[in-house]
Amino acid sequence: MVNRNLIRSLEDDHIASVIAEMGDIDEYVIDPDEQDYDINKIVKGRIIRIDGDSVLVDIGFKSEGTIARDEWEDETPEVGSEIEVLIEEIEDDLGQADDPHGMVRLSYTKAHRIKKFIEVMSDVKEGDVVTGEVVRKIKGGLLVDIGVHVFLPASQVDIRRPPDIGEYIGRYVQCDVLKIDEARRNIVVSRRALIERQRQQEREELLKVLEVGQRRTGVVKNIAEFGAFVDLGGIDGLLHITDMSWDRIGHPSEMVQIDDEIEVVILHIDHVKEKIALGLKQKDSNPWENVVEKYPVGSKHMGQVVNVMSYGAFVKLEPGIEGLVHISEMSWVKRVNHPSELVQIGDEIPVVILGVDPKEQQLSLGMKQAEENPWDTVGDRFPVDSVIKGRVRNLTNYGAFIELEEGIDGLLHVSDMSWTRKISHPSELLEKGQEIQCKILSVDQDRRRIALGLKQLDNDPWAHDIPSKYQPNQVVHGKVTKITNFGVFVGLEDGLEGLLHISELADHKVDNPEDVVKVGDDIEVKILRVDTDDRKIGLSRKRVEWAEEDEAPEDASATESRKPAAQTQNLKGGLGEAGPLISPDLATDAPKSDSDESDG
Numbered sequence: 001m002v003n004r005n006l007i008r009s010l011e012d013d014h015i016a017s018v019i020a021e022m023g024d025i026d027e028y029v030i031d032p033d034e035q036d037y038d039i040n041k042i043v044k045g046r047i048i049r050i051d052g053d054s055v056l057v058d059i060g061f062k063s064e065g066t067i068a069r070d071e072w073e074d075e076t077p078e079v080g081s082e083i084e085v086l087i088e089e090i091e092d093d094l095g096q097a098d099d100p101h102g103m104v105r106l107s108y109t110k111a112h113r114i115k116k117f118i119e120v121m122s123d124v125k126e127g128d129v130v131t132g133e134v135v136r137k138i139k140g141g142l143l144v145d146i147g148v149h150v151f152l153p154a155s156q157v158d159i160r161r162p163p164d165i166g167e168y169i170g171r172y173v174q175c176d177v178l179k180i181d182e183a184r185r186n187i188v189v190s191r192r193a194l195i196e197r198q199r200q201q202e203r204e205e206l207l208k209v210l211e212v213g214q215r216r217t218g219v220v221k222n223i224a225e226f227g228a229f230v231d232l233g234g235i236d237g238l239l240h241i242t243d244m245s246w247d248r249i250g251h252p253s254e255m256v257q258i259d260d261e262i263e264v265v266i267l268h269i270d271h272v273k274e275k276i277a278l279g280l281k282q283k284d285s286n287p288w289e290n291v292v293e294k295y296p297v298g299s300k301h302m303g304q305v306v307n308v309m310s311y312g313a314f315v316k317l318e319p320g321i322e323g324l325v326h327i328s329e330m331s332w333v334k335r336v337n338h339p340s341e342l343v344q345i346g347d348e349i350p351v352v353i354l355g356v357d358p359k360e361q362q363l364s365l366g367m368k369q370a371e372e373n374p375w376d377t378v379g380d381r382f383p384v385d386s387v388i389k390g391r392v393r394n395l396t397n398y399g400a401f402i403e404l405e406e407g408i409d410g411l412l413h414v415s416d417m418s419w420t421r422k423i424s425h426p427s428e429l430l431e432k433g434q435e436i437q438c439k440i441l442s443v444d445q446d447r448r449r450i451a452l453g454l455k456q457l458d459n460d461p462w463a464h465d466i467p468s469k470y471q472p473n474q475v476v477h478g479k480v481t482k483i484t485n486f487g488v489f490v491g492l493e494d495g496l497e498g499l500l501h502i503s504e505l506a507d508h509k510v511d512n513p514e515d516v517v518k519v520g521d522d523i524e525v526k527i528l529r530v531d532t533d534d535r536k537i538g539l540s541r542k543r544v545e546w547a548e549e550d551e552a553p554e555d556a557s558a559t560e561s562r563k564p565a566a567q568t569q570n571l572k573g574g575l576g577e578a579g580p581l582i583s584p585d586l587a588t589d590a591p592k593s594d595s596d597e598s599d600g
Contacts, residue, residue: 065104086111156190202234237276246320287320305347323363333407400426410450421495474527498537
């Protein structure tokens with residue numbers, strides 16, 4: 001059957017090329033028994049003479065005709081031989097001086113071609129298969145000699161257009177006859193249509209016998225990024241890159257090349273869409289089938305790094321068996337920002353099997369598990385109460401992290417930096433990168449935490465020095481360091497502060513401490529109480545005067561009557577924060593009357 005759509009798709013200039021090759025002749029008479037001496041008629045003649053490049057032929061007309069000598073090509077014209085010729089031109093004025101022998105111009109080759117075309121026309125029709133030799137490359141395609149020259153368009157040479165159709169010159173090809181134009185004496189053929197029809201027949205026959213699981217031999221016809229197309233003998237199947245090898249490959253060309261003959265396994269057949277999925281690796285057993293027995297959890301193996309990603313590294317244990325070492329499983333102590341800091345592609349490394357999923361074909365691997373965990377022995381290297389040196393690695397609001405060794409940090413909390421000084425931020429004492437000495441306070445191996453102390457390098461002054469130096473009723477000098485809405489902090493010495501509660505600033509009621517004192521003022525205060533448990537010292541400014549007055553004897557009722565109403569409220573004091581320090585019955589320094597003692 002002729003494909004009319006295909007014929008219409010062929011360009012007109014392709015056809016024109018063939019017309020130019022054969023000549024555009026409107027009408028021929030090919031009956032030599034009835035000689036007709038009109039132009040474009042074929043008549044019989046006899047060679048009577050050869051003059052240089054011209055051959056004279058007697059056709060029974062008023063004058064002889066001439067034919068160019070080169071029309072015989074490899075043949076030799078013989079005087080006296082009878083031939084059939086085509087009348088191309090008859091001059092009206094006979095006997096012109098410039099061409100006495102050329103009154104009638106004839107063509108031997110055109111007559112021969114026309115006869116051949118007529119013969120072919122009687123045996124060939126559209127849809128037939130013809131065989132011929134490719135004789136020449138012309139614009140748009142090839143000329144094929146099947147007895148006459150027929151036109152094979154370049155797009156119809158093969159299923160996939162070759163880079164150079166000139167390679168077909170001299171080859172014999174079979175083609176379908178697409179179109180016969182009798183008026184223009186033109187025949188268009190297609191080798192591609194014949195191949196496609198043959199492949200369709202082969203495809204239908206092949207699909208009837210193909211089964212999933214069969215092994216078939218095919219030829220690689222094309223290679224793409226995602227796989228290779230394999231001709232099984234009439235139908236192409238797709239060999240996907242994931243089905244080429246159990247091992248990791250980057251491109252199909254690592255496994256196959258065009259025109260390779262390979263054996264493949266049929267994986268899937270879609271009879272409706274005529275698509276076939278092929279496999280190469282399925283010829284060998286799946287290495288994941290016994291992966292649980294071969295790689296039990298906890299076992300240690302050597303592997304090769306085959307890929308490095310931001311989240312981890314893929315390690316090959318054997319062809320087809322790979323596992324992922326997550327970035328979190330690479331080191332016990334190092335802070336790994338990217339796996340490339342520890343491994344590179346091609347590295348041979350020891351790994352431990354952490355998990356096996358044969359169904360999903362996944363292995364979870366660990367690098368750090370192949371080494372001893374330094375936290376398991378951290379207690380031996382850093383015993384409690386030992387003094388160590390470290391480097392300040394980081395500062396936070398609540399303390400400083402001190403690097404004891406690579407990957408092992410201890411926390412120095414702000415509360416463990418000074419016995420007496422209130423530290424708001426560790427930067428008040430430390431700098432990043434500074435080398436310091438600390439004492440190990442505690443080690444928690446399970447939680448991977450080490451607590452450090454700086455103040456513990458010295459004796460606690462609250463245990464002996466402060467209570468012996470500062471005693472209740474003692475009058476001392478200090479400097480106002482801070483003012484709050486509830487009182488004033490007074491610095492007694494470097495790092496040691498006491499709280500002068502607002503109620504202890506003056507005999508009268510004070511609403512705003514800044515009305516009485518300013519930061520930096522040197523003032524005289526009286527020690528009310530030294531609380532070693534809470535590490536607080538309570539102070540009073542108004543009681544400094546009371547102490548002087550108490551040196552003169554007076555009755556208890558008068559003394560009691562001078563005490564302000566605020567005396568009966570809770571007194572507050574301490575180091576850096578507000579809170580109850582002493583109870584009212586212990587806060588007074590005035591002598592009690594007998595009645596007070598009896599009431600007590």
